[in-house]
Amino acid sequence: MSTLEAVRTQLVGARGIVERNVYLTRRYFLWDVAFFVWTVANTLTVVFIAEGVEATGGSIDVDRATTYLLVGAVLWAYLGIIFEFLTETVAWERWEGTIEYTFMAPLRRSAHLAGMGVFAVLYGLVRAVLLFMVVATFFDLELPGVDPVAALVVVLVASISFTGIGMMTAVLPLISPEKGAQLGFVAQGILLVVSGVYYPVEVLPVWMQALATISPATYALDGTRAAILDGAGIADLGGDLLALVVIGAVAVPAGLALFGAGERYAKRHGKLKRSG
Amino acid sequence: MHVAELTKTFVRKVARGARRGAGGATGRRVAALDLVTFAVRRGETIAVLGQNGSGKSTLVRILSTLLLPDGGEARVLGHDVVREPLAVQRVVNRVSVEASFFKKMSATENLSYAARFYGISGRQTRQAIPEILDRVGFPLSRRGEPMENLSRGMQQKVALARALLTSPVVLLLDEPTTGLDPRSKRDVQAFIREVRTTHDSTIILCTHDLAEAEALADRVGILDRGRLLALEPAGDLVDRYRSVTLEDAFFAATGRDLDPEAVDDEREVSG
Numbered sequence: 001m002s003t004l005e006a007v008r009t010q011l012v013g014a015r016g017i018v019e020r021n022v023y024l025t026r027r028y029f030l031w032d033v034a035f036f037v038w039t040v041a042n043t044l045t046v047v048f049i050a051e052g053v054e055a056t057g058g059s060i061d062v063d064r065a066t067t068y069l070l071v072g073a074v075l076w077a078y079l080g081i082i083f084e085f086l087t088e089t090v091a092w093e094r095w096e097g098t099i100e101y102t103f104m105a106p107l108r109r110s111a112h113l114a115g116m117g118v119f120a121v122l123y124g125l126v127r128a129v130l131l132f133m134v135v136a137t138f139f140d141l142e143l144p145g146v147d148p149v150a151a152l153v154v155v156l157v158a159s160i161s162f163t164g165i166g167m168m169t170a171v172l173p174l175i176s177p178e179k180g181a182q183l184g185f186v187a188q189g190i191l192l193v194v195s196g197v198y199y200p201v202e203v204l205p206v207w208m209q210a211l212a213t214i215s216p217a218t219y220a221l222d223g224t225r226a227a228i229l230d231g232a233g234i235a236d237l238g239g240d241l242l243a244l245v246v247i248g249a250v251a252v253p254a255g256l257a258l259f260g261a262g263e264r265y266a267k268r269h270g271k272l273k274r275s276g
Numbered sequence: 277m278h279v280a281e282l283t284k285t286f287v288r289k290v291a292r293g294a295r296r297g298a299g300g301a302t303g304r305r306v307a308a309l310d311l312v313t314f315a316v317r318r319g320e321t322i323a324v325l326g327q328n329g330s331g332k333s334t335l336v337r338i339l340s341t342l343l344l345p346d347g348g349e350a351r352v353l354g355h356d357v358v359r360e361p362l363a364v365q366r367v368v369n370r371v372s373v374e375a376s377f378f379k380k381m382s383a384t385e386n387l388s389y390a391a392r393f394y395g396i397s398g399r400q401t402r403q404a405i406p407e408i409l410d411r412v413g414f415p416l417s418r419r420g421e422p423m424e425n426l427s428r429g430m431q432q433k434v435a436l437a438r439a440l441l442t443s444p445v446v447l448l449l450d451e452p453t454t455g456l457d458p459r460s461k462r463d464v465q466a467f468i469r470e471v472r473t474t475h476d477s478t479i480i481l482c483t484h485d486l487a488e489a490e491a492l493a494d495r496v497g498i499l500d501r502g503r504l505l506a507l508e509p510a511g512d513l514v515d516r517y518r519s520v521t522l523e524d525a526f527f528a529a530t531g532r533d534l535d536p537e538a539v540d541d542e543r544e545v546s547g
Contacts, residue, residue: 005395008395009394009395010395012392012395012396012397013392013393013394013395015392016388016389016390016391016392016393017389017392019388019389019392020378020381020385020389023378023381023385023389024378024380024381027380027381027422028380096376096377096378096379097374097376097377098376098377098378100337100340100342100370100372100376101370101376101390101438102393103342104340104341104342104365104368104370105365105390105393105394106362106365106366106393106394106395107393108362264344267341267342267343267344268343268344270286270334270337270343272342272343273337273342
């Protein structure tokens with residue numbers, strides 16, 4: 001098989017993963033609607049905090065604080081989608097019983113995980129935009145200088161690092177069928193705390209701020225907020241974008257290597273099967 | 277296909293409070309495959325008989341690159357299953373006792389995405405899927421229904437179609453008719469017979485069903501507690517153990533009945 005043919009085969013395989021997830025999303029559409037309503041409610045609960053602070057005597061710029069929280073909540077929901085899809089790469093297959101058929105197919109794991117990542121990003125973006133629009137209608141927000149293109153570029157570049165970290169957490173259900181997914185939530189929770197989703201990272205203890213510097217979510221939130229709240233353009237976001245590119249360049253190969261090691265462990269110990 | 281001195285050992289977890297093994301190990305080592313050696317010619321069908329836990333599925337899982345052996349070697353069309361998994365995966369497919377599909381998705385959807393993993397494009401599957409479903413006797417009017425609405429027999433036909441869609445040179449059948457109603461069982465067996473005659477596929481059929489093994493295979497192997505005791509034409513096997521039937525020969529070789537319900541719990545192992 002020529003190199004070109006091999007690449008084509010892997011691209012078709014990655015497309016198969018995307019195609020399968022489209023089929024599943026169509027079949028589980030009502031679940032998705034219910035999950036979206038829950039996410040809207042959850043986001044509203046967070047975003048109303050800004051008005052709540054003013055109502056209880058606090059003095060803040062309510063509009064800015066509301067937008068600040070909205071960006072954090074929406075980006076967090078987006079990150080959660082990417083993590084969920086990638087972390088459950090193995091768990092879904094195990095649940096449906098297809099794990100052996102997928103892992104015995106001539107599909108490189110890089111193509112497999114890339115397919116999961118591409119679908120997660122597309123699905124997550126659609127949901128994030130809808131979530132932002134729906135929640136924004138509950139507030140009288142004014143976003144005069146917003147640069148949506150810059151915000152979108154930041155989110156897309158950040159998606160590469162999010163996918164890389166998702167690949168790392170995806171290995172957990174492979175080596176620990178019972179507790180792997182929960183360990184993925186632990187990793188997600190740590191990112192939630194240290195990345196400044198609902199507050200600036202400067203309020204954190206110094207050691208937690210150190211963790212924030214290696215979290216891609218920190219730069220994604222910083223860049224997106226700058227684009228939406230302050231109208232920063234792509235040229236102004238060079239620092240955040242560079243950090244995201246560097247983290248992505250490390251996270252994706254590291255994620256693939258970790259998943260490969262996990263797969264070898266699973267194959268040695270007989271965990272690559274329905275019951276784990 | 278060549279398999280030489282293939283070995284796989286699992287550690288069976290010991291219940292809390294039970295005596296630990298040598299060196300304080302928390303599990304007991306159980307040999308799932310013990311120096312298994314055999315060769316299969318291109319286009320040949322062999323059946324492997326064995327009780328539950330005899331190592332049949334372990335053998336199939338190693339040959340399909342889902343499990344790494346502890347020792348020995350297995351080659352499929354000259355490709356080593358450990359060192360060249362992608363080359364092996366391109367030519368092997370499998371049908372197991374569980375049909376294993378995304379249950380909310382239809383037969384067409386399940387076949388379509390699975391074919392992509394083998395580089396088969398949308399244009400190719402649009403034509404090939406109805407043809408192959410028709411060949412396995414699946415009613416085409418039901419190809420758009422979720423798999424969960426289909427009977428076990430129908431699901432198993434879709435599983436056969438999934439395997440054949442990729443034109444495998446080696447087909448691994450791990451108890452493909454277990455649990456099927458008599459009619460579905462006959463249909464699946466007839467199709468395996470058709471594949472034997474129309475394709476040049478090498479088939480390894482693991483089964484509890486002696487009649488199935490005798491009818492479909494060129495040679496029949498007896499796998500017992502991880503050891504391959506024999507691999508010969510059914511008639512030779514009966515003669516060798518001075519038996520009248522294949523069932524008698526199995527009993528003479530292993531000292532046990534080939535009863536699918538007679539699970540030897542000692543052999544049920546975990547990784």
